[in-house]
Amino acid sequence: MEPTIKPAGDSALVISLGEVIDDEVNRRVHAVARAIEKTGFEWLVEVVPAYSTVYVFYDPLRAGYSEVVAAVKPLLQVTSEEFEGRLLEIPVVYGGEYGPDIEFVAKHSGLSVDDVIEIHSKPVYRVYFLGFLPGFAYLGGMDERIAAPRLERPRLKVPAGSVGIAGKQTGIYPIESPGGWRLIGRTPLRLFNPEKEPPTLLQPGDRVKFVPVDEYEFRELYEGEWGRRDD
Numbered sequence: 001m002e003p004t005i006k007p008a009g010d011s012a013l014v015i016s017l018g019e020v021i022d023d024e025v026n027r028r029v030h031a032v033a034r035a036i037e038k039t040g041f042e043w044l045v046e047v048v049p050a051y052s053t054v055y056v057f058y059d060p061l062r063a064g065y066s067e068v069v070a071a072v073k074p075l076l077q078v079t080s081e082e083f084e085g086r087l088l089e090i091p092v093v094y095g096g097e098y099g100p101d102i103e104f105v106a107k108h109s110g111l112s113v114d115d116v117i118e119i120h121s122k123p124v125y126r127v128y129f130l131g132f133l134p135g136f137a138y139l140g141g142m143d144e145r146i147a148a149p150r151l152e153r154p155r156l157k158v159p160a161g162s163v164g165i166a167g168k169q170t171g172i173y174p175i176e177s178p179g180g181w182r183l184i185g186r187t188p189l190r191l192f193n194p195e196k197e198p199p200t201l202l203q204p205g206d207r208v209k210f211v212p213v214d215e216y217e218f219r220e221l222y223e224g225e226w227g228r229r230d231d
Contacts, residue, residue, distance in 0.1 A: 003032075003076045005069050011045075011060045013068060015076065018052040023140055025052045026128050028078075030085065030205035035075040043068065049204045050129045051138075085127065085205035090172070092121070092163055092210045093218040094185035101182035105148045105165060119143045120170065120184065121210040127202050135174035135192035135200035139208060142170045154180035161187045163210070174200065185210075188222035 001018050008014045015032065018025035026049075033049040036056060043063035048055040058068050094117045095102045106113045125139035132138075147168045155178060158164075162173040164181030173179055174191035191201045202208065213221070 005072070007065055008055060012055055012057045013065065013072075015054040015056065015072065016052060017054070017076075021051045021128070021140065023126055026126060026140055027205075029054055031078045032076060033204070035078045036072055039071070039075070041071060048129075050131075085203065085207055087124070087207045087209065088202065089209050089211050090187050090189060091213040091217065091221055092185040092187050093213050093215055094120075096215070098186035098215075098218070099163070099184040101148075101151075101164075102184040105146055105182055105184055108148050109146050111145070116146050116184065117212055119146050120165075121212050123209075125170070125208040125210075127204050127206045127208060129204050130200060130202070133174055133177055133192075134194075135202065137172055137174075137191075137202040137206075137208070139170050139172075142168060144168055148182045150180040151182065154178050158183065159186060161189065161191065163187060172202075186218070188218050188225055190225045 004016045006014055017028050017032065029049045029052060033047045033054050036044070036054070037047050043058045045057040045059055048057070056068065056072060095113055102113055102116055106116045109116065123141045123143065125141045127137045128140045129138055130136060142165070146165065148165050150166045158173050158177055158179035160173060160175045162183050163185040164171055164173065164179065164183050166181040171181065172187060172191060189201060193199055
């Protein structure tokens with residue numbers, strides 16, 4: 001698909017690079033986003049990559065829509081191979097109090113709990129984009145064998161670090177919040193810390209590998225990240 005550019009309000013444009021959610025399209029999204037960020041255009045306010053689109057926010061007092069389009073068009077030829085995000089290992093304790101929905105996911109998929117853990121922790125996922133909450137990473141690359149529907153009634157409180165499945169996607173809750181994803185595990189890592197720069201551990205385009213750990217390892221890592229647990 002040839003890229004398309006359309007206005008998005010009076011101070012932004014959206015570049016569409018595909019009509020499907022897949023790894024190759026998203027790699028190109030991040031390559032284009034990075035290329036635009038590197039330009040240092042004086043009118044550039046923010047670049048926001050998503051599944052298959054890139055939003056470019058600009059200062060309308062410094063440049064008009066036509067000028068911005070003319071500036072970004074040559075950058076759309078960048079190839080996906082020109083960008084590769086970091087690879088981060090995310091420890092996860094699966095099941096039990098940390099993943100109360102893992103048995104549902106197993107039953108829904110016709111698999112055992114051990115199968116779900118093995119299948120979920122095997123791929124290298126890509127952070128397609130951040131959204132919903134500060135630092136909430138939507139990850140691409142989950143095996144469809146463990147796809148599962150959202151909860152009919154969302155939980156009022158989902159602990160920070162919870163790893164969930166919703167449909168064909170998996171993600172990690174960075175802070176405590178309501179949520180309707182099926183929870184299968186939890187990481188002790190602190191994914192959002194407003195005192196750090198950047199405040200989010202994961203960034204769009206990063207690659208993620210889940211590493212199963214036991215409860216003892218979880219507690220040790222948790223105390224190192226958050227201090228002593230009180231839950």
